[in-house]
Amino acid sequence: MLPPKSKKNDGRTSDLAFLWMLTTLGAEWRQWQELAAKWMATQTLGISDKREALGRFFESYIAEYAPYAISDLSLFFKGYQGHKCSSEEFEQIIRSTVAASANIQKGMNYAYEFIDFVVKDVFSEKDNYGNLVPLVLNPLRKIKKGYVATETVRNPLPYRYIQNLRQILCPLPDKTELTIIGQNLKQEEKLLPAWHYRHFKYWVWAQHAGSDWFEVGPELIDKNDPDCVWRTREVTRKGKKITLYQIWSPVKAMMIFIKLHLPLRSSQVRMLDSGEADTWRYENGRWILNTRHDFALGSAKRPFGKGIFRRIYDTMTGLYSTGLYINTNKTADQNKNELERGYIIPWQNEEVLYWLEKLRNWQEKYNP
Structure with missing residues (x-):
């Protein structure tokens, strides 16, 4: 059996079809390889820089920080077990390996353009007028010449803000909690995506921020249901003190949640x-x-x-x-x-x- 090819002789410097990914990184990269080749075939300028930028994106970012997205492209946009891809994270990786600001800009922008192509090619559908409507958001962003790290070129609301808002509304378990959950699983059980360990009772910010509580009879309250968020209030009515039972409605909070995930x-x-x-x-x-x-x-x-x-x-x-x-x-x-x-x-x-x-x-x- 032949040893795996090294980066120096896997043919990547002249391989615009990115077939080197299948031999150097593995067959599970097939979909990324095909999309990279398809995108590169549409390019006419800066071919060498774009080829190098994508190679760095695949090897230094996807393989090291988001390996869950290698065989499932959708996870690059959705995230997995509390981790979500972002421009900030990717930028730090590029800066740790690239010195020249012009090359940092190219690395960020070419990766962004490629992912934008992936969104249009795989994760979009046509509306009734034949216009493509994206079903996911590009977690990367472009940077301008002169490099201003806080500026965004395309999205009015930077993706990291959307991520932060999602976490405020619906806080997912952190790595420590997921580790504890994993340790307590039965032998035949597998660790599920992070949101499976969350219920409406964890939506604390929305419960305190709104007035979405309505009165119910105490018999409607299910104390064993983690999605039944309830409370009591002592009030005076007609000169008598009574106890009110209230349940929190997650409907309005879910409206915000959906808008943070879908266009x-x-x-x-x-x-x-x-x-x-x-x-x-x-x-x-x-x-x-x-x-x-x-x-x-x-x-x-x-x-x-x-x-x-x-x-x-x-x-x-x-x-x-x-x-x-x-x-x-x-x-x-x-x-x-x-x-x-x-x-x-x-x-x-x-x-x-x-x-x-x-x-x-x-x-x-x-x-x-």
Whole structure:
């Protein structure tokens, strides 16, 4: 068996198809390699610099800091187990290996342009007017000549702010907590993505920031449910002191959460349907026939579906995946009947699906 090729003789200096990645880094890099070759084929200037910048991006950043994204590109945008890719992190890596400011700029900007290409090529869909709509945000950013680290070229709200806002609203376990969780797992259990260890009870900032509490009877409170956030208040009514029981509603906080993860307008989020009348029901990552509600419509052969959870059949694999159905689309819905409105986001965003399912279950239990 031949030893693996070193960086010096793996042919990368003249390999614009990035085939060296498969021999030097491994076959699991196939999708990154194909996208890199496809992007490079569209370039006409600065070929050598772009080839070198992508090589550094793959080897120094993805391989070392985000190895979870090697075989699953979507995790580069979503993150995994508390880590999310960012310009700040990538910039530090480039600065540790590159001295010239011009080369730092090229390394950042060419990686950004490549990821922007990936978003358009893989993680976008056409709207009713044929325009591409991105389904994910590019976590990298461009830097201008002269290099001002705090400036952003494209996004009005830098991605690191979006990350911080997500963490404030829905704080995920840190590495220490995940380590403890992993140590307490049973032998046959595997560590799940970080959000699986969170419930609405952890959304403390939203509970204190808003007035989304409503009165309920004490019998409705489930003290064993981590998604049932409740409190008592002593008040005086008609001259008598009484105890009020209140439950916190996560609906408004979920609106903010969805907007921090998906490129949707507030009006679109407000109009999303929980899908309780749909033929198929999304439950714990699987699809089952909806027998929970007697008002469910359609049948297995002719299913009805207007809810946010969308069952998508892949004709190539014969398997089903889960996308998102947005039931409003502003002017594109004009002159359409109700069943033709909206559009599908064919992206199985596990974190968003997890919390949407929690919200639907909460509504069924506490706000029927």
